[in-house]
Amino acid sequence: MSENPTPNKDPQGNPWMKSLFIWAGILLALILFVQIVDGGSRSSAGAGAIAYSDFLNRVDEGSVKEVAIGKEVISGKLTSGESFKTNAIFDPELPSRLRQRGVNFSGEPEQTTSVWLILLYQSLPFLLILAIAFFVMRQMQKNAGSGAMGFGKSKAKMLTEKHGRVTFDDVAGIDEAREELQEIVDFLKDPTKFARLGGKIPKGALLVGSPGTGKTLLARAIAGEANVPFFTISGSDFVEMFVGVGASRVRDMFEQAKKNAPCIVFIDEIDAVGRHRGAGLGNGNDEREQTLNQLLVEMDGFEANEGIIIIAATNRPDVLDPALLRPGRFDRQVVVPRPDIEGREKILAVHMKKVPLAPDVDARTIARGTPGFSGADLANLVNEAALLAARMGKRLVAMNEFELAKDKVMMGAERKSMVMTEDEKKSTAYHEAGHALVSLHVPGCDPLHKVTIIPRGRALGVTWNLPERDRYSMSMKQMKARLALCFGGRIAEQIIYGPDELNTGASNDIQQATEMARAMVMEYGMSEKLGWLRYRDNQDEVFLGHSVARTQSISADTAKLIDDEVRRLIEEAEATARKVLTENLDQLHRLAGALLEYETLNGEEAKKAISGDDIGRDDTDSKRLVLPTAGSSIPTTRKPRGGGIGGAAPQGA
Template sequence: MNMRNILVWAILLVLLLALFNMLQGPAQQPAAGQEMNYSDFMERVEAGQVDAVTIEGQRISGQLESGQAFVTQVPPDASVTEQLRANDVQITARAPQEEGLNFLSILLSWFPMLLLIGVWIFFMRQMQSGGRGAMGFGKSKAKLLTEKTGRVTFDDVAGVDEAKEELQEIVEFLKDPSKFQRLGGKIPKGALLVGPPGTGKTLIARAVAGEAGVPFFTISGSDFVEMFVGVGASRVRDMFEQAKKNAPCIIFIDEIDAVGRSRGAGLGGGNDEREQTLNQLLVEMDGFEANEGIILIAATNRPDVLDPALLRPGRFDRQVVVPNPDITGREKILKVHMRDVPLADDVNPKTIARGTPGFSGADLANLVNEAALMAARRNKRLVSMAEFEDAKDKVMMGPERRSMVMTEKEKTLTAYHEAGHAIVALNVPSADPVHKATIIPRGRALGMVMQLPEGDKMSMTHQEMTSRLAIMMGGRVAEEIKFGKENVTSGAASDIKQATRLARAMVTQWGFSEEIGPVDYGEDQGEVFLGQQIVQSSRVSTETAAKIEREVRKLVQAGLDRAREVLTEKQAEWEALAEGLLEYETLSGEEIAELLKGRKPVRDTSVPVKPDDREGGGAVPVVDEDEDSARGTAKGPQGPLEPKPGGA
């Protein structure tokens, strides 16, 4: 508690005490007695009716024989002591009270003024509380970051080397501007960090603050917007005023899309408060009056919704892309997060990085943390590769549900379903290697088949897509061949959903249909308002929509036919794999290969296998479950592996 708070509470306490004494004071004073004039007092003394008196200066109080109390005032020149003694009156003398110097009376007389002062101090304190009080709506909520301990530097950021280089230049400019100015270079006004969630945009901004050694203000885009129009613009002005006083400095705005959305794009013409805030931000960044020495760094994962005026050079001079890391970047990120984790000798970050394609920096940090927690639960002193493998399975597929009760019929059906996926994956032209198959329920799936890509994929070929369609339909075909059409279950619902989604993208977005041709009929994901979506979809005629549906059905049916062809030809291998899954529940890719050669998997039975300690997979999950009855289907680590136009 600072001195200002102590002073406020002390004043309030004194005022309460004064008020209490003022209210209680008259009741605590003793009864003064009946007022008696001096002549009557002297007559009663001479008549012997006064027993004792108390003299306090010119004031005499006492008690008559009848018990009645009295009080009287003695004239200044009167001498009553001799007369009292002559009439045998007992005399008590006391020093007179100086009422003019009574602190309590002074306090009571000043009570109204002190009360007004206390109220004034209270409101001043509210106004100076950083914009949180009733009078601070227009104050900026930007916080000055001064990390003396736990400071983040570029050494703590890995896997985004290009982004580090771009921001390292800003740091060097702040440290030594003359190096660039002598060649005519100007300090950049702003840098926009763009990338998916969890890739480390905020972490990079903190590293810039740690490296630059200049004042660093941080604020969220949502802190500008309030229910009152004009408050956000006032906060922007106040933030830049604070930054001017500390220039050169850096302002970091996280999630700038909350305030920087395109103007006039909302229902009824837009949001006045947000647009006023954006207008003020545009002016402050590059308006009539330039703010020299202030660099704005912002982060967003929705650059498509930002206003074009915000993205132009002079405001955000450079857009720094912070993508998901590749295998080399993932290895570096894992090493950063493994610094404080005691590792066993068998831990290989490169192997873990290979088995986690599509993982962001946040995903990898969670993976390392889960492995450490798992080792702690197992009472281990070191985190081994087994914990990392099991942690990958848990992060990507969810925890095991060994307590779930499955009937023997359901387990058999699941085994043949997953074996169908695996056998088709092993026999189509272009498919990722099968890494693991299991019939142990995880998350919302009763079983799954996992495929591990040999490297990071930025796009897919037509052959890979048709092979994936066949893999997706392998489970449904397996149920149909083994148990008959009348016994096919709803477990393939997710398979059918993903296959349809992939086939529709092939037809409407990627031009893989000869009848439709290379024309984009896909929905524009950038449009977020219902009215605009209706206008977009109305461009597809009824005849074209019917053609699209026929082409989608043709592709899915071709996958179904290919899966039936493979399972019919490889029925012996398929049934052998299903029986192996019923026996072992989980089979790795190597064990599946041995099983198909007629050799049973060799496992170490000397150590009892606990539910959490059995062999992990380290695979990329290829499942997408919508309900408990769902079974495995082809999928990438962060969603369906659908290639982007142009191989991006």
């Protein structure tokens, strides 16, 4: 994002290739040194070397033509023209023997060695040692953040243009968060605009939001708009097992930031290092607390860090230390929420720019059918649709691919190869038909979007209801309707097969209904007998990997009253669902029959099936394997359906 060059960038090219050439040169020098030192001792070795006794025998035979006598080597030529050499031995009779045989002989001239060459030979080992030491030290300084000498160096990385510049045009669906952060961009572009009136830009901004809502993307967009250096680091990069390392890395990070000011430092997942000090069931973490203390000092201590703006992201603001959130450090907490339908439409438009779309694709329709989706979820949806179209060999991504991708993301992949018996398939059809029929007849239920008996994920079937618009709260009427919807499947099976044939398929429905009824009584004040009191704390504690709800101390009489009220809500919901299914039994049979024939029905098709109209589809072939059974009994041990009711649960449900 910045035009400034990256520090420690090697201007000569690839640093890996440069290191390879340096090590190759050192190895070659070592080989040359060994050859020089060892060459004298092996000078007599080679072609034509003979033993001294053989040399004397050849002299006596008269086959030696000429000889050159040296201090260490005797060389010469035979009468055949072949050269030879042998080691010299002190032999005073050799000259007379050569003279008797008529051999021409002479002394080998002494080779004078240069003084400089002798000095070079003797200093070469020391030069090699110094070169290796210099190279190692240089590499350790260059890679200070990853080497042993740079254990306390910061691991912050500077993003540059090659990483892809991101601007506010690439961020959609979070307009309020963009507006709050626009001031930081304006300050980095023109600081005098605010200094003229005595205003000071916030030193830090904390981005708070659920995973995937675009906190990191928003931080990169700020740096891209301001066109300033952008350092990024994760909160876990500070903490090590050795006390004091994290604090050292914090100091080094701010030193780097000062050299590149004005700049932005982005700390992702700051809750890894900024947790509340002294909290927890055991002793405090000294390393983490020292790291946090150093971060607090650097952000607002005696020495002011002008021009350095800290942006941090977390999805757990409740666990952060209060000293970190006070004005002067993180002055602002910018909430990055899940987008509404308008925001989802804009986010889809951003991601759809990279995908060739068919004319029938409507981003508004897709946005309406994806309540609760974050920006990352929508990006994944577009990618899944593109991959699905590619597998089918299509050149354009049509609306059908987006619908299939949405079903896969929200409900899991279809398991068409799953082997089911006819009784299991029929029981699943009546179960899902019961859910769908209750949702169509009970006021307060969300509109029916889709019902299927094709196994998806861990569910044998899914009934999917979607609200007409984004919902941020639920009324008592809507929650009671959802309770009745939960029991539609179990009661439909009970009506068709009798109470003795109940199975484990409704376990998830019962779990959802129980949790919702208990929340209505203990949290939402929807019980006249208990009044508008809260009997359960907001937060959950994590102990040994399990979430434990903290319940206030209540008397035994109050606990019994809570259980009675929960049971009353459950029994009312059961009665409502039973009444709907009993009065509309013929519609239940027609809808279950349509599900057995088509396997998947949307809301309009389900209404046509209930009224007995023709659905108007020809895809009646079932791709799943169905095993015939001799009897009509339903197995009582089957996998839980899990997804008795589908769709995203609104807040407060």
